[in-house]
Amino acid sequence: MANQYVCTVCGYNMVGYHPDRCPFCGAPQERFITAEECSARFTVMSTRVNDYVTRLNSVPALGFEHAAYRIKTTDGEIWVDCPSCYDRRLEAVKYITFTHHHFLGASNRYREHFGAQVRIHQDDSSHRICKGFTFDRTFDKDAVEDGVESYHVDGHTPGFTFYVFKETLFICDYVFYNLGSMRFNPFGPAAATRDGGKRINEIIGSRKIEDVCGVHYVAKYKDWKPLFDKLLAT
Numbered sequence: 246m247a248n249q250y251v252c253t254v255c256g257y258n259m260v261g262y263h264p265d266r267c268p269f270c271g272a273p274q275e276r277f278i279t280a281e282e283c284s285a286r287f288t289v290m291s292t293r294v295n296d297y298v299t300r301l302n303s304v305p306a307l308g309f310e311h312a313a314y315r316i317k318t319t320d321g322e323i324w325v326d327c328p329s330c331y332d333r334r335l336e337a338v339k340y341i342t343f344t345h346h347h348f349l350g351a352s353n354r355y356r357e358h359f360g361a362q363v364r365i366h367q368d369d370s371s372h373r374i375c376k377g378f379t380f381d382r383t384f385d386k387d388a389v390e391d392g393v394e395s396y397h398v399d400g401h402t403p404g405f406t407f408y409v410f411k412e413t414l415f416i417c418d419y420v421f422y423n424l425g426s427m428r429f430n431p432f433g434p435a436a437a438t439r440d441g442g443k444r445i446n447e448i449i450g451s452r453k454i455e456d457v458c459g460v461h462y463v464a465k466y467k468d469w470k471p472l473f474d475k476l477l478a479t
């Protein structure tokens with residue numbers, strides 16, 4: 246198996262190379278550990294969100310790793326995004342689909358171990374940060390599969406995609422939500438991010454949604470949506 250290193254500052258996995266600095270956050274090599282060491286020091290904790298969604302996080306916290314989410318569908322388990330730590334004790338996953346290319350985690354290892362397909366929007370598939378990762382499918386259209394709806398919005402990244410399953414919204418880091426306030430993710434083109442926010446609102450506005458699964462939070466939609474509306478109005 247190719248050498249693989251994990252940046253302890255951000256959780257980014259470097260697959261098959263060992264650079265001087267983390268390509269994602271710029272941390273120096275001293276802050277890297279091998280993927281094997283990462284699996285020995287960290288585990289992936291599952292936290293229930295609702296009857297069919299579980300949040301997946303590395304413990305102890307692995308830098309500023311985001312949350313990934315597991316959806317139980319009638320046709321198997323699907324992950325939206327992927328933990329940075331590889332923990333083979335997790336239940337088998339059918340496919341891993343990304344919101345965008347920022348948090349590819351240890352998806353290559355889960356792909357190998359479970360024979361899981363890995364998917365990302367075409368417009369996020371060839372960024373330099375994807376080096377070493379394999380995507381079995383790159384998509385370029387909105388779709389519904391196993392009840393999981395995917396919607397491409399652009400904005401924060403060119404291929405940014407959000408998901409809806411039943412009454413749960415998976416929005417990752419499109420907006421930052423903290424202590425009752427919200428703002429668009431500033432790491433990306435501001436105007437396009439705002440336009441994407443409008444598109445998100447067009448799609449979710451008429452939907453019945455209960456839970457919002459975000460980058461570092463799970464929120465009730467009734468608390469989250471008024472702040473999103475306010476953000477779009479300003």
Ligand SMILES: [Zn+2]
Nearest residue numbers: 252255267270
């Ligand atoms: Zn890093």
Ligand SMILES: [Zn+2]
Nearest residue numbers: 345347401418
């Ligand atoms: Zn991001």
